[in-house]
Amino acid sequence: GAVVSQHPSRVICKSGTSVKIECRSLDFQATTMFWYRQFPKQSLMLMATSNEGSKATYEQGVEKDKFLINHASLTLSTLTVTSAHPEDSSFYICSAKLLLGTGPTDTQYFGPGTRLTVL
C-alpha cells in the first residue's frame, strides 16, 4: 500500500514553455503533499508543502509564480513549471502523507520522480 505515482516520468520541453507534473496517491488519501527538487548527486531540496484546498507554502528562494502548485483533491497535486528555462532542468519528486486519522502520519511516501529537461 501507500503508493504515489507521478506523471510524466520524463519530459523534454523547449525554453519558455510550461510543463505540468502530476502527483497522485493511488491507494490512500493525502492530507499533505510535498514537492522536492533534486540535482545530480545531491540531496532532496524541499520546494513547497501543499495541503488540499489551500495555498501551498513555498520554501525560501522558491518562486511561487514560477512553480505553481495546485492541490485540488486528497489524491492529486500538480506542479506547473511556468516559462521553463534550462536552469529548471532537474529531477522533481513529490511525496505524500496519510490523511489525518487514517493511519500513521509521520511517513512520507515518495513518488518515482519526473526528469525535466529544458532545451
Next chain:
Amino acid sequence: QQQVKQSPQSLIVQKGGISIINCAYENTAFDYFPWYQQFPGKGPALLIAIRPDVSEKKEGRFTISFNKSAKQFSLHIMDSQPGDSATYFCAAQPSISSGSARQLTFGSGTQLTVLP
C-alpha cells in the same frame, strides 16, 4: 539548527560486509528519524524509521541505532549485497508539539557501493 549531517559521502563495502552510515542532528524537536534508499533515476523509498524512545530498531538486515544524548543515529546494513548499492539518505522530522510544518530535513546522502 535544522541541519542533519550525514557521513560518509561515499562508502565501498565487500559483499557480506557491514555498511555503516552515520547522521547527527542539532534540533531537539526532531522526533522521527527515517532512512530512505534511492536508486538512480528513482524516488526515495522508506527503508526503516525510528523514534527517540528506543535505542535500536531492526528490520531484516537493516538496523537503526539511536543515541539520543549524543543526537546521533546510524544505519547498519548487515551482510551487504550488490543489490544494496544505492544512495542512502537519513532524515529527521519535528514533533507535532514543535508547532512546525513537520517537514523532513534530509542528510546529504551516502553513495553505497557493494562489491561482488
